[in-house]
Structure formats: C-alpha cells, structure tokens
Amino acid sequence: MSAYEALDSGSGVAEFLKYPKETVAASLPLRRDDGRITMLKAWRCRYSDLLGPTKGGIRFHQAVNADEVQTLAFWMTMKCALAGLPFGGGKGGVQVDTSQLSRTEKERLARLYVSQFENVIGPRRDIPAPDVATGAAEMAWMMDEYSRLQGRLMPATFTGKPIALGGLVGRTEATGEGAFMIFEYFARQLNLTKDDTLAVQGFGNAARFFALAATDAGYRITAISDSSGMISHEEGLDIKAICNVKDKGGSVADTDQKNVQKAVGQDILKHPATVFVPAALGGVVNAGNAKNIPCKVIFEIANGPVKPEADAILESQDIHVIPDILANAGGVIASYIEWTGNLRGEQHDRDQVSYILRDHLIGAAKRTSEMVSDAKGDIRKAVYMAAIKRLSQSYSVLYEI
Ligand SMILES: NC(=O)C1=CN([C@@H]2O[C@H](COP(=O)(O)OP(=O)(O)OC[C@H]3O[C@@H](n4cnc5c(N)ncnc54)[C@H](O)[C@@H]3O)[C@@H](O)[C@H]2O)C=CC1
Numbered sequence: 528m529s530a531y532e533a534l535d536s537g538s539g540v541a542e543f544l545k546y547p548k549e550t551v552a553a554s555l556p557l558r559r560d561d562g563r564i565t566m567l568k569a570w571r572c573r574y575s576d577l578l579g580p581t582k583g584g585i586r587f588h589q590a591v592n593a594d595e596v597q598t599l600a601f602w603m604t605m606k607c608a609l610a611g612l613p614f615g616g617g618k619g620g621v622q623v624d625t626s627q628l629s630r631t632e633k634e635r636l637a638r639l640y641v642s643q644f645e646n647v648i649g650p651r652r653d654i655p656a657p658d659v660a661t662g663a664a665e666m667a668w669m670m671d672e673y674s675r676l677q678g679r680l681m682p683a684t685f686t687g688k689p690i691a692l693g694g695l696v697g698r699t700e701a702t703g704e705g706a707f708m709i710f711e712y713f714a715r716q717l718n719l720t721k722d723d724t725l726a727v728q729g730f731g732n733a734a735r736f737f738a739l740a741a742t743d744a745g746y747r748i749t750a751i752s753d754s755s756g757m758i759s760h761e762e763g764l765d766i767k768a769i770c771n772v773k774d775k776g777g778s779v780a781d782t783d784q785k786n787v788q789k790a791v792g793q794d795i796l797k798h799p800a801t802v803f804v805p806a807a808l809g810g811v812v813n814a815g816n817a818k819n820i821p822c823k824v825i826f827e828i829a830n831g832p833v834k835p836e837a838d839a840i841l842e843s844q845d846i847h848v849i850p851d852i853l854a855n856a857g858g859v860i861a862s863y864i865e866w867t868g869n870l871r872g873e874q875h876d877r878d879q880v881s882y883i884l885r886d887h888l889i890g891a892a893k894r895t896s897e898m899v900s901d902a903k904g905d906i907r908k909a910v911y912m913a914a915i916k917r918l919s920q921s922y923s924v925l926y927e928i
C-alpha cells in the first residue's frame with residue numbers, strides 16, 4: 528500500500544497533501560581548508576504546515592536529492608500528525624560526503640546552509656534538527672549563525688542542540704530509546720521473547736541507543752553492520768564494546784570481541800535473525816531482495832527502508848513490518864519537548880523527558896492499534912490512517928465549506 532493510496536480516504540486532505548507547500552533549492556559555495564570553493568546542492572522542503580510549523584532534520588549525504596528531501600518531509604508530516612504534535616513536516620539536505628570534510632569545513636557548511644535558508648527557517652515557521660551525518664555540533668553552529676543573522680539569541684529555531692546551548696537531556700538518546708519503547712509494545716502483540724534475535728543495519732545515533740536499550744532489556748543482537756561492513760556472533764554482540772570502538776572513530780568491524788564473524792555490509796540482509804532492524808538509509812529492502820530476508824519482523828528505525836513494491840512481498844511471506852513513522856518518532860517527540868522548553872525558557876529533567884516521550888509514543892501506538900482492523904491487519908496502512916485522521920480534522924475546519 529503506497530502512502531498516497533492510504534491517504535485516499537475520501538477526504539479533501541488527500542488532494543491538499545499531493546504536493547509540498549514549498550521546496551527551496553540552493554547551491555552552496557563551500558570554502559575548503561585549502562582555499563578552493565566546492566559547490567554543493569542543498570534543499571529545504573516545508574511539506575505541510577497544516578498542524579503547525581514544519582519540523583524535520585537536515586541530512587548531509589552524497590546521494591541526497593530534491594525528491595528524497597520531499598519524500599522525507601512528507602513522512603515528517605505524517606509522523607508529527609501520528610505522534611499528536613503541533614508540527615507540520617519538513618526536511619533538509621545537502622549533497623555532500625562528510626567523510627571528505629574536516630571539522631572546520633563542516634562548521635562552514637552548517638553556517639552556509641543557515642545563511643542561505645534564513646528566510647525559510649524560524650522558531651514559528653520551520654525548525655530543523657539532526658538527521659544522517661548531522662548532530663549536536665551542526666545544530667549548535669546553525670543556531671549560532673541564525674542568532675547572529677537575527678541579532679538575538681534564537682534557540683527555538685533548532686532542536687538536537689548540545690545541552691549547554693539549550694539542548695534537551697535525552698534528545699540524543701530519544702530516537703533509539705523511543706524505538707525500543709515501540710518495539711516492546713509490538714513484541715507483546717507479536718509474541719516475541721528474549722530468545723528471539725535481532726540484526727541491526729547501521730550503528731549511528733538511532734541504532735546505538737536502540738541496541739543499548741534492547742540488550743539492557745535482555746535481547747540478543749546477533750549482527751550489526753555499518754558503512755564499512757558487518758559483524759555477527761550467534762551468542763550476541765557486545766554493544767558497549769562496539770560503542771567504545773565507534774567513539775574512537777572505528778567501524779563495527781574493529782571490535783575485539785572474541786569469535787566475531789566478519790562479512791560485507793550487504794550480508795546483514797541474509798543474516799538469520801527473528802527481527803531485522805534497518806537503521807541506516809532508505810530503500811534497502813526492495814522487490815529483488817524482499818523474498819530472501821530470513822526474518823519474521825522488520826522494525827523500521829531508518830526512514831523509508833522498505834520500498835513500496837517490497838511491502839506486498841513481505842506481507843505474502845507473513846513478515847510483519849513496524850513502520851518508520853511510528854518506530855522512529857521518539858526523536859521528533861523529544862525535539863518538541865526541547866522546542867517548548869526553549870520558547871518558555873524552561874528546562875526538563877530526564878524523568879520528565881522519558882515520561883512525555885513514552886506518553887506520546889504509546890498514544891501513537893494505541894491510535895495505530897485502533898486502526899489495524901480497518902486496515903485489515905496492515906500496520907503501515909494503520910499508521911497512515913491514524914495520521915490522516917488528525918490531518919483531516921484540521922483540514923476540514925480550515926478548508927471544507
Ligand atoms: N537521528 C534521529 O533523531 C533520527 C534518525 N532517523 C533515521 O534513522 C536513520 C539513521 O539516522 P542516524 O542514526 O541519525 O544517522 P547517523 O549518521 O548517526 O548514522 C548512520 C549510520 O548508518 C551507517 N550506514 C551508512 N550507510 C550504510 C550502509 N550502506 N550499510 C550499513 N550501514 C550504513 C553509518 O555507518 C552510520 O552508522 C536515518 O534513516 C534517519 O533518517 C529517524 C528519526 C530520527
């Protein structure tokens with residue numbers, strides 16, 4: 528079921544959400560450390576502000592393009608609606624391979640992005656956050672640049688900032704830890720037990736905190752991959768040791784755990800685990816490989832890891848898919864807490880953050896469960912139906928006469 532088919536609920540909101548509200552493209556002249564200029568393509572899309580200011584991360588990746596940014600912004604629209612947040616959906620991107628940039632070049636790029644898109648973003652208009660290859664440092668530089676351009680401190684314009692600059696305790700962990708809250712909710716319904724194993728693709732911000740939460744709760748992660756390769760161990764990988772390796776700039780394959788098997792990254796799709804957790808990039812499960820994935824559940828932490836044409840193949844094999852806009856909503860929920868705190872000049876402690884995070888996530892999961900029978904058991908369709916229900920309410924007040 529495509530998102531648009533799910534959208535076609537008979538309400539005018541389907542037509543309204545057919546195209547993004549605005550997508551701004553720019554070319555950024557990045558000055559390199561040796562004085563040369565490299566031109567980089569960049570975008571910011573505000574897909575819909577029906578429910579509030581647009582919200583969504585900024586991705587730095589060599590393959591990002593306008594279509595991908597718009598699709599990601601559409602998913603943010605659905606995610607914020609599903610999570611019950613007063614936000615619309617947006618997303619940004621720069622086509623760049625950050626492994627080729629120094630720290631000072633990354634800082635110049637972050638500031639350049641803000642100077643280019645100054646009129647698009649703003650605390651009541653469009654509020655960016657981290658995504659692939661951006662994190663607290665990029666948000667700090669961006670917030671500082673925006674504040675400089677506006678002539679006053681503007682912390683509520685970006686979320687995912689360092690705590691010392693108005694960031695939220697627990698935002699860094701929120702996507703992964705929130706994902707585990709959703710995982711536990713569905714584990715009960717799908718009869719998963721601690722004997723079931725997990726394979727995690729990617730070991731960045733989102734994957735790391737999911738893996739730590741899952742292993743703390745007693746699950747075994749038997750395979751992990753990153754952009755350099757895959758490791759596996761049938762008794763379970765030592766996640767804390769892998770975190771230490773990554774913190775020193777290594778890749779998962781550099782772990783020194785004994786009897787670990789190494790393979791190329793793509794092999795994670797063939798690893799025999801009960802649950803496959805894509806937590807890196809989109810489109811990794813496609814019509815070509817969907818029938819060979821040896822799992823019972825796909826738990827989508829990445830945005831869009833399963834291509835639409837693969838959904839039907841997975842369904843025909845009784846593989847359950849827990850969809851991205853629910854599984855990874857913890858990040859934007861924490862961003863909402865950070866944003867409200869910045870607007871009001873208030874701080875939240877870790878317990879308050881966990882409480883609000885769980886409350887919104889479980890609320891979204893329950894709204895999904897309420898739709899599952901109308902969606903004939905299709906959880907992806909159910910999350911879209913729950914999101915569209917909320918969008919339709921605002922749409923009908925504003926536009927239906
Ligand atoms: N950071 C956040 O708050 C949120 C992130 N997400 C999504 O989660 C996914 C991961 O995001 P982050 O963890 O923030 O990014 P990140 O940049 O921290 O980590 C990305 C990870 O993916 C790995 N990777 C890249 N190419 C790979 C490949 N071909 N095979 C295996 N691993 C590969 C990298 O080595 C790295 O470990 C993305 O799809 C993002 O949109 C979704 C919601 C919120």
Ligand SMILES: O=C(O)CCC(=O)C(=O)O
Nearest residue numbers: 582583584656858859862
């Ligand atoms: O925290 C945010 O505002 C958005 C995070 C994000 O980009 C996502 O959920 O995909």
